Amino acid sequence: MAVGFKTQPVLSSEPVPRNSRRRVQQPLLLAVVLACGVLLGANPFRPSSQNPDGTARGYLKFKEILSYVDRDYVDSVDAEALSDYAIGRMLERLDPHSVFIPAKQQQQASAFLQSDFDGVGVEFNIFRDTVTVVAPLSGGPAEQSGLQPGDRILAINNERVSGKQLTTEQVFGKLRGPRGSKVLLQLLRRGQAKPLNVMLTRNRIPNNSVDVAYLLDAQTGYIKISRFASGTYDEFKQVLGDLRRQGMTSLVLDLRGNPGGYLDRATKLADEFIGGTRKIVYTDGKGDQYDTQTYSRVLGEFEEGPLVVLVDEGSASAAEVVAGALQDHDRALVVGRRTFGKGLVQQPIALNDGSELRLTIARYYTPSGRSIQKSYSQGLAAYEQDLQNRLRHGELFHADSIHFADSLRYQTVHGRTVYGGGGIMPDLFVPRDSSAYSAYYTRLQSHNLVREYAINYFQSHRTELEALRPEQFLSTFRISDGQLQELAEIAARDGMPANPTHLRRCANLLRNQLKAYIARSAYGKPTYYAVLKEQDAELKHALQAVADGSANPMQKLSMK
Structure with a gap:
C-alpha cells in the first residue's frame, strides 16, 4: 500500500466509508465504488427546496430532538457525531451511492482521485502487525533516502507502530503530511542487527492512475487504468502516443477493477477511440438541470484498429461509461464478466464545516439507451450483497447463469444485441x-501470507535476483514444489492446515502470484505485469480476439 493512495493493483486503498458502523461490514470493492463516480463541476446548489414547508418542518423537528438529547440525555453525547450518523442513515434511504463525508x-x-499527493513515496503492506516496505516509489523521498523492499518500519516520529495492530488508514495518517515537513522512520533491515533511523522530507508524489503501458507483442499494446482521476487523461494520452510510436496497431485497454472517478476524464478517453460526432453518454436527472449529452468531438489518436476492453465485476461507474460507449458504437470487443452496475452520477457539494455531500443528481445511459445502474429496490443490504450473490449463483463462472428480460434488449449502431x-x-x-475461490486460497490471501513469503524470498535472494535482467527472470525463474510446500507449512503454523488436494488445486495460481510479487520488489511494475500475463485468462482471450479479427467488431460486421 502506498502512502496517499498510490496503489499497486494487487493492493487496495480504502476510501471513506459512509459511516463507521459499516466500515467492517462493507466489502472493500463496494467501499471503493462508493467514493467514486463523481461529476466534476462547480457547485450549483443553493439552500432552496421544491417543498420548503416540508423541509422547514423536518429541519425544526431534527433540531428540537438533537437539542433535547444534548441537554437531557442521561449520559454525555457528541451531538456532532450523532448528527453525522443521522445524515448517513438518511442518505441510505435515497440510494446506495449518495454519501456524506465528514470533514x-x-x-x-478526495486523495483517491488526485493526480499527486504530499508524502514520502512508499508502497507498504502490513504483515503480522508490522508495517513492511513493498517498494519505494521512483524519485520519491523514500527511494532517495535508501529505503528497500522488505524494510520493516518499527516507529514513525519515535512512536512505535510495530506490533500495535494499526490499520492502513492510521499508517497513512502518520506518514502523510505537508510538503517540506520531515518524518523520522526507525527501520529494521534484514542482515543488520540494529535498527536504522532515517529522516525523510515529504514531497509531492505522482499518484498515477495508468498503472502500466507496454507492448504485449510487436504490434499489440496494453494499457491498464486503475481509476479515472484528475490526471488520467493526460497520462493516457502520453502512453498511447508512446505505444503508437513503438509500432502499436492494436490495443488492449484493461479496466478490470476500475471503480470509476471523474466522468469528463472517462468521456475524453473514449473520444480518443470514437470518430466523428457520436454520442458517448447521456445523463437524465430531475427536470432538465442535470440532463447532459456528451459527444465525441476531437480527432482521436486511435479511432481505427483492433481494440479490446477488459472488464469484470469490479469495473464500475466511469469505467462502465467507457466500455458501454465503445460497445454501442461497435468500436471495441468487450471481454470479461458483467460489470458492477453503478450508473448514478454524484455531485460533490462542499459544506461549510469542511465536510462534503456527494448527492446523486442523475443516471448514466449508454448511447443505445441502456441504464448502467443495477436495481437497488430491495434496499442497501441486498445491494451490498450483489457481488456475493453473483458468486453464489455461478454468474462468475458460467455465462448461461445470466438471464436478461426481452425488455432489456438493445441494439448497437450496427445491429448487434446488447443488454441493459x-x-x-x-x-x-x-x-x-x-x-x-477455494477456502484455502482465500485464507492464504486474507492472512497476507503469499505477499509476506514473496518479500522474504526477495530479501534472502536479493543479490542473485539483481544479477538477472528482467527478461532472464521471466524466462528462467520458477517457483518450485518445495517452495510451495514451504508456504503451506508456514500457513499450517498460522492455523491453516492443508492437504495435497488443497495445494494442488491452487498451485498454478500461487506460483504465478509468488513470482509476480517477487518481480515487483526486484524489477518494478512492468515485470510484475509481464508475470501476471502468464496466467491471465482474459488477456489471453483478448490476444486471440486480436489475432482472429473479432477485436474489431465494426470491421467484422462489414465483412459479413
Whole structure:
C-alpha cells in the first residue's frame, strides 16, 4: 500500500466509508465504488427546496430532538457525531451511492482521485502487525533516502507502530503530511542487527492512475487504468502516443477493477477511440438541470484498429461509461464478466464545516439507451450483497447463469444485441478461475501470507535476483514444489492446515502470484505485469480476439 493512495493493483486503498458502523461490514470493492463516480463541476446548489414547508418542518423537528438529547440525555453525547450518523442513515434511504463525508475524512476521500499527493513515496503492506516496505516509489523521498523492499518500519516520529495492530488508514495518517515537513522512520533491515533511523522530507508524489503501458507483442499494446482521476487523461494520452510510436496497431485497454472517478476524464478517453460526432453518454436527472449529452468531438489518436476492453465485476461507474460507449458504437470487443452496475452520477457539494455531500443528481445511459445502474429496490443490504450473490449463483463462472428480460434488449449502431438492466455485459464472457475461490486460497490471501513469503524470498535472494535482467527472470525463474510446500507449512503454523488436494488445486495460481510479487520488489511494475500475463485468462482471450479479427467488431460486421 502506498502512502496517499498510490496503489499497486494487487493492493487496495480504502476510501471513506459512509459511516463507521459499516466500515467492517462493507466489502472493500463496494467501499471503493462508493467514493467514486463523481461529476466534476462547480457547485450549483443553493439552500432552496421544491417543498420548503416540508423541509422547514423536518429541519425544526431534527433540531428540537438533537437539542433535547444534548441537554437531557442521561449520559454525555457528541451531538456532532450523532448528527453525522443521522445524515448517513438518511442518505441510505435515497440510494446506495449518495454519501456524506465528514470533514476529518474528506481529504482522504478526495486523495483517491488526485493526480499527486504530499508524502514520502512508499508502497507498504502490513504483515503480522508490522508495517513492511513493498517498494519505494521512483524519485520519491523514500527511494532517495535508501529505503528497500522488505524494510520493516518499527516507529514513525519515535512512536512505535510495530506490533500495535494499526490499520492502513492510521499508517497513512502518520506518514502523510505537508510538503517540506520531515518524518523520522526507525527501520529494521534484514542482515543488520540494529535498527536504522532515517529522516525523510515529504514531497509531492505522482499518484498515477495508468498503472502500466507496454507492448504485449510487436504490434499489440496494453494499457491498464486503475481509476479515472484528475490526471488520467493526460497520462493516457502520453502512453498511447508512446505505444503508437513503438509500432502499436492494436490495443488492449484493461479496466478490470476500475471503480470509476471523474466522468469528463472517462468521456475524453473514449473520444480518443470514437470518430466523428457520436454520442458517448447521456445523463437524465430531475427536470432538465442535470440532463447532459456528451459527444465525441476531437480527432482521436486511435479511432481505427483492433481494440479490446477488459472488464469484470469490479469495473464500475466511469469505467462502465467507457466500455458501454465503445460497445454501442461497435468500436471495441468487450471481454470479461458483467460489470458492477453503478450508473448514478454524484455531485460533490462542499459544506461549510469542511465536510462534503456527494448527492446523486442523475443516471448514466449508454448511447443505445441502456441504464448502467443495477436495481437497488430491495434496499442497501441486498445491494451490498450483489457481488456475493453473483458468486453464489455461478454468474462468475458460467455465462448461461445470466438471464436478461426481452425488455432489456438493445441494439448497437450496427445491429448487434446488447443488454441493459445493470452493468455492461461483455461480448465475450471469460469465467473466473475457480481455484481463486477455494477456502484455502482465500485464507492464504486474507492472512497476507503469499505477499509476506514473496518479500522474504526477495530479501534472502536479493543479490542473485539483481544479477538477472528482467527478461532472464521471466524466462528462467520458477517457483518450485518445495517452495510451495514451504508456504503451506508456514500457513499450517498460522492455523491453516492443508492437504495435497488443497495445494494442488491452487498451485498454478500461487506460483504465478509468488513470482509476480517477487518481480515487483526486484524489477518494478512492468515485470510484475509481464508475470501476471502468464496466467491471465482474459488477456489471453483478448490476444486471440486480436489475432482472429473479432477485436474489431465494426470491421467484422462489414465483412459479413
